[in-house]
Amino acid sequence: MSKQLLHSFRSHVVVAALSDRAFAVLTSEQDATSGARVYELLPPAVSAHAAPAKKRSKVNGGGAEKDSAADDNVVKEGEAQETKSDLSADTKEEIQAVCSTEIGSHIWLAVSREDKTLSLYCVADVKFQEDVMQLQPVAIYNMPKRARCLVFHTLPSSTGADCHMIIAGDLSGDAFAYPVPSYDAIDLTAAAAAKSSSRRLLLGHTASMLTGMQVAPTNNGRQFILTADRDEKVRVSCFPETHIVHGYLLGHTAFVSAMDAVSGDGVRPLCLTGSGDGTVRLWDYQTCKEVGMVPLVLQPPGGDSSNNDDLNVNDEGLREAALCKDDNNFDENEDESVEFDGDCGDDDFDEKCDGLIAVPLAVAMSSDAEYVVVAREGISSIDIHPIPDPDPAKNTSGLSSMFLSQLVSLHKKQTLQCPSQPLDVCLLSDGSVLVLAREPEYILHFRCIGSEFEDMTSTSPICSVLASVATSRSISMPITALEYNEDGTLKLQKKVDNKELDGDEAEGGESNAGNSGLHWNDKERKNTHRLANGRRRKRNCKGGGTGEEEVDP
Amino acid sequence: MPKQSTKRTREVEPITADGEMPQKRFYRSRAHCNPLSFNENFEYPARPDLFDWTEDHYPNHPLLLQSKSSTNDQSDVIPTFHNASRVKPNVLDVGCGFGGLTISLSPLLPNHTILGLEIRTKVTEYVRLRILAHRKEHPDQYQNCSVMRTNAMKYLVHYFPKNSLDKIFFCFPDPHFKKKNHPRRIISERLLSEYCYLLKPGGKLYCITDVKDLHDWHVEKCDGHPLLVRCSEEEMEEDPCVEVMRKETEEGKKVEREGRFGHEKYYMVYRRLEEEERLLGGVSADNFFEIGQFGVEVFDNQKKG
Numbered sequence: 001m002s003k004q005l006l007h008s009f010r011s012h013v014v015v016a017a018l019s020d021r022a023f024a025v026l027t028s029e030q031d032a033t034s035g036a037r038v039y040e041l042l043p044p045a046v047s048a049h050a051a052p053a054k055k056r057s058k059v060n061g062g063g064a065e066k067d068s069a070a071d072d073n074v075v076k077e078g079e080a081q082e083t084k085s086d087l088s089a090d091t092k093e094e095i096q097a098v099c100s101t102e103i104g105s106h107i108w109l110a111v112s113r114e115d116k117t118l119s120l121y122c123v124a125d126v127k128f129q130e131d132v133m134q135l136q137p138v139a140i141y142n143m144p145k146r147a148r149c150l151v152f153h154t155l156p157s158s159t160g161a162d163c164h165m166i167i168a169g170d171l172s173g174d175a176f177a178y179p180v181p182s183y184d185a186i187d188l189t190a191a192a193a194a195k196s197s198s199r200r201l202l203l204g205h206t207a208s209m210l211t212g213m214q215v216a217p218t219n220n221g222r223q224f225i226l227t228a229d230r231d232e233k234v235r236v237s238c239f240p241e242t243h244i245v246h247g248y249l250l251g252h253t254a255f256v257s258a259m260d261a262v263s264g265d266g267v268r269p270l271c272l273t274g275s276g277d278g279t280v281r282l283w284d285y286q287t288c289k290e291v292g293m294v295p296l297v298l299q300p301p302g303g304d305s306s307n308n309d310d311l312n313v314n315d316e317g318l319r320e321a322a323l324c325k326d327d328n329n330f331d332e333n334e335d336e337s338v339e340f341d342g343d344c345g346d347d348d349f350d351e352k353c354d355g356l357i358a359v360p361l362a363v364a365m366s367s368d369a370e371y372v373v374v375a376r377e378g379i380s381s382i383d384i385h386p387i388p389d390p391d392p393a394k395n396t397s398g399l400s401s402m403f404l405s406q407l408v409s410l411h412k413k414q415t416l417q418c419p420s421q422p423l424d425v426c427l428l429s430d431g432s433v434l435v436l437a438r439e440p441e442y443i444l445h446f447r448c449i450g451s452e453f454e455d456m457t458s459t460s461p462i463c464s465v466l467a468s469v470a471t472s473r474s475i476s477m478p479i480t481a482l483e484y485n486e487d488g489t490l491k492l493q494k495k496v497d498n499k500e501l502d503g504d505e506a507e508g509g510e511s512n513a514g515n516s517g518l519h520w521n522d523k524e525r526k527n528t529h530r531l532a533n534g535r536r537r538k539r540n541c542k543g544g545g546t547g548e549e550e551v552d553p
Numbered sequence: 554m555p556k557q558s559t560k561r562t563r564e565v566e567p568i569t570a571d572g573e574m575p576q577k578r579f580y581r582s583r584a585h586c587n588p589l590s591f592n593e594n595f596e597y598p599a600r601p602d603l604f605d606w607t608e609d610h611y612p613n614h615p616l617l618l619q620s621k622s623s624t625n626d627q628s629d630v631i632p633t634f635h636n637a638s639r640v641k642p643n644v645l646d647v648g649c650g651f652g653g654l655t656i657s658l659s660p661l662l663p664n665h666t667i668l669g670l671e672i673r674t675k676v677t678e679y680v681r682l683r684i685l686a687h688r689k690e691h692p693d694q695y696q697n698c699s700v701m702r703t704n705a706m707k708y709l710v711h712y713f714p715k716n717s718l719d720k721i722f723f724c725f726p727d728p729h730f731k732k733k734n735h736p737r738r739i740i741s742e743r744l745l746s747e748y749c750y751l752l753k754p755g756g757k758l759y760c761i762t763d764v765k766d767l768h769d770w771h772v773e774k775c776d777g778h779p780l781l782v783r784c785s786e787e788e789m790e791e792d793p794c795v796e797v798m799r800k801e802t803e804e805g806k807k808v809e810r811e812g813r814f815g816h817e818k819y820y821m822v823y824r825r826l827e828e829e830e831r832l833l834g835g836v837s838a839d840n841f842f843e844i845g846q847f848g849v850e851v852f853d854n855q856k857k858g
Contacts, residue, residue: 117856140854141854142854142855142856155837155838155841156838157837157838157839159839160838160839161838162838163837163838163839163841163842165841165842172736173743174743177841177842179842193854193855193856194854195853195854195855196851196852196853196854197851197852197854198842198844198849198850198851198852199842199849199850199852200841200842200846200848200849200850201742201743201848201849201850202848203743203746204741204742204743204744205743206589206706206707206736206741206743206744206747207588207589207590207704207706207707208707222833231707231708232599233710233711237746238833240836240837240841241779241832241833241835241836242746242848243742243745243746243749243778243779243780243847243848244746244749244780244829244832244833245715245746245747245749245750247715247750248710250599250600250601250710250711251599251600252599253599522566522567522568523566523567523568525568525579526568526579529578529579
C-alpha cells in the first residue's frame with residue numbers, strides 16, 4: 001500500500017481512511033448478522049471544546065440500500081444530528097495510514113496523518129454500546145516525519161507484561177516503534193500527547209522512503225520485519241533484533257509501491273511486492289529469492305475497450321477505465337517458465353503516446369497464501385491470482401538465482417469489476433476481499449463462493465454502514481492513492497537529474513562519447529592553465545626577480 | 554543555432570589520457586556534498602550477481618590470469634566466466650577521496666580485491682586515472698584495486714552480497730557538524746546494520762578521523778551496535794592496515810602537514826561478531842523500550858510549530 005488506507009484485523013475489525021476522515025467498522029466475530037457499528041476516529045486537533053456528537057448508526061445487515069439518500073439508511077433511535085465542529089481546519093489533512101488490532105478484549109486503532117501525528121484509539125468492550133460513536137485519541141505521538149506504514153505488534157513476555165507497540169514507517173526511511181499504553185493505564189482526562197516518551201528506532205533505509213512494512217514469521221518460530229522502500233528493495237531483518245539483517249529482496253527496477261506478506265505460521269514464507277516497474281513479484285523471504293511474477297500491465301490508452309465487459313469511464317480522462325486484455329487464463333496450478341513481456345504484448349510501449357505503466361498500488365495476500373489480489377493504477381478492477389503449489393523437484397538447484405526458469409508466472413484467474421479505480425485492498429480472515437473505492441460506494445465487499453468471487457456489497461453490513469456514514473458527511477474521495485507531481489509524474493519515481501553533485505557543468509544527457517561537453521575534462525584546460533600561469537608569473541616578476549619558464553610538475 | 558550544436562557535439566579530448574598520471578589541480582572538487590539528495594542519476598545493478606566486476610574494474614585481476622593458464626580445450630568460456638564471477642571486491646574504502654589508501658592497500662593485500670567508493674565525479678575520475686597510471690608503470694601490480702562512483706549510503710546492497718566483505722574503511726569522513734546534518738554522517742545506527750550485513754563474520758571495520766567529536770560519535774555508535782566488538786590495542790598494533798590508514802591517505806598527510814583540527818588522529822577498529830545467533834533472544838518484551846537498548850531514545854513529543 002503506498003498509503004495504508006484500509007486495514008482489517010481478522011474479520012471483525014475494519015478501519016478505513018476516507019480522505020481526511022478515519023472510520024472504524026466493527027462487527028461481531030461470532031454473529032455475522034448482528035450488524036456493524038461505525039466509529040469516527042477524531043484527529044488530535046479537535047480538542048475538548050468541540051461538542052462530541054452522539055450519533056447512532058446501527059444498521060442491521062441486509063437491510064439498507066446504499067444508493068439512496070443518507071437519511072433513509074440510518075435507523076434513528078433518537079437524535080442524529082451532524083456537528084460541523086467535527087471538521088478540523090480548512091485544509092484537508094489527508095490520512096496517510098491506518099491500522100488495527102485486538103489486544104485482549106480491547107480493539108486498538110491507529111491513524112497516521114499528514115501533520116505527522118500518530119493517534120491511538122481504543123474501543124473497549126466489543127459489546128454494542130449505544131452512546132459514544134466518536135473516539136478521541138488515547139495517545140498521540142508527534143513523529144519526525146509522515147508515516148505511510150503502520151503495524152501493530154505484541155512481544156509476548158514469559159515473565160512480566162506483554163509489550164505492545166505500534167511501528168511506523170516514515171518518509172525518511174526510518175521505522176520507529178512507539179509503545180501502546182496498556183488499557184488500564186489510559187487516563188482520558190490527561191492530555192493525550194505526553195510531554196516526552198520513549199521510542200525505539202528499529203531500522204532505517206537511509207535516504208529513502210518506506211513504502212511498505214510487515215511483520216512475518218520465520219520458519220523457526222521467530223519473526224522477521226520486512227520493509228520496502230523507494231529504492232527498489234525490500235529489507236528482511238530479524239525481529240525484534242532488527243539490527244541483524246537477514247537479507248534483501250532485490251530484483252525490482254523501480255520503487256516498491258505495495259507490499260504484503262504472509263502473517264500466519266505454518267505457511268510458506270511468501271512476500272508479495274508491487275512496483276513502479278509494473279510487475280508484481282512473489283518472493284520467498286527466508287531464502288530471499290524471487291519465486292513468481294506477474295508481468296507488467298500497461299494502462300490502456302484512451303477510450304477503447306478491447307473487452308466484452310461493460311466498463312465505466314472515469315471522469316478525469318487521465319486514467320481511463322478499461323480492462324487490459326487477456327483475462328482468459330484460467331490455469332490455476334500450472335508452473336510455467338518465465339514470461340517477461342507485458343500481457344498486452346506491445347513491445348514498443350515507449351512509443352505509444354499513452355504507454356503508462358499500471359502501477360500496482362495495492363497488493364494483498366490471503367492468510368493461507370492461496371491467492372493474491374492486485375489493484376492497479378488506472379484500471380478499475382482488481383485481479384485475483386492463485387498461487388500455485390511449489391513443485392519440490394524444482395527448488396533444489398543452487399543456481400536458481402542465475403537461471404530464472406524457476407520463476408513461476410502467476411496467471412490471472414478472475415477479474416472483479418469496480419465502479420472506479422480502487423484505492424486500497426485488504427483481505428479479511430474469512431477469505432473475503434474489501435476494496436476501498438470512491439463515492440458513492442466507498443467500500444466494496446467480495447466473497448468467495450465456491451471457486452469464484454462474487455460481489456456482495458449490497459448485503460454486507462460493513463459496506464452499508466460505512467457508506468451511509470460517509471454519504472451523510474459528503475466525503476469526496478481522491479481519485480488515486482498514489483501521489484503525483486504537477487507535471488504528472490509519480491512522486492515516488494526518482495527524478496533523473498543531469499546536474500552533477502559537485503556542481504559541474506551539465507552533461508546534457510548521454511548524447512555523445514562520455515566526455516563531450518564536460519569542460520572540466522577538456523584538454524584545452526591544460527593549455528589555458530599554462531598560459532594563465534605564464535601571464536601571472538610575468539606580472540609577479542615585474543616587481544623584481546627572474547622570470548622562469550613554467551614547468552608542468 | 555547550428556553553430557551551437559556543432560560546438561556541443563565535437564569530441565572533447567580529456568585532460569589526461571588513460572595511463573598518464575593525473576594532476577590533482579585539474580580534479581579539485583567541492584569537499585562537502587549532501588549524500589541524501591534524491592537528484593542523482595546513479596546506475597546500479599538490480600542484484601549483486603548481475604554485475605560483472607571484471608568488465609570495467611578488474612580486467613586483469615590475478616584470479617582471472619590463473620584461469621587462463623589452466624584452461625581446458627573445450628568450454629573455454631565457462632571456466633573464465635566462472636572465475637570472473639569469483640572476482641568480487643572484499644575490501645571497501647568508503648569515501649576514498651584522492652585514492653591514497655586504495656592504492657596503498659593494493660600491494661599490501663595481494664589476495665584481496667579492493668574497491669574505493671567516492672561520490673564526486675571529478676575525484677573518482679582522478680583516482681581512476683591514477684590507478685591506470687600505476688598499472689602501466691608497474692605491470693602485474695595494482696590489478697586488484699579499482700574505484701567506483703556511487704552513493705555508499707544507498708546502493709551498497711545492490712553491489713555486494715551478504716557477508717562478502719573482509720574490511721571496510723571509513724577514512725576522514727565528512728563531519729557534518731550541525732545537528733540537523735547528523736543523518737548525513739556515514740556512520741549511523743541505520744547504516745551500521747547494513748555494514749554488518751555486508752561484512753563477513755569476523756570482518757573488520759576501520760574508522761579514522763582528526764575531529765574528536767566525530768570520533769566520539771563513531772565510537773558511541775559502533776559500541777552501541779550489538780554486532781560490533783572493539784578490537785584490542787594489541788590487535789590494532791599488529792594489523793598492518795591500521796598503519797597504512799594512518800599514514801597513506803591524502804587527508805592523513807594533510808593532517809600531518811596542516812592540522813586544522815590539531816595533528817592528532819583518532820582511530821578505532823571493530824570486528825563484526827562471528828555468531829549472530831547468540832544475539833537472538835536478546836531483545837524481549839521486558840527490555841524493548843529500555844533506555845540503553847539499541848535504538849531506544851526518549852524524545853520530545855511536543856508538537857513543533
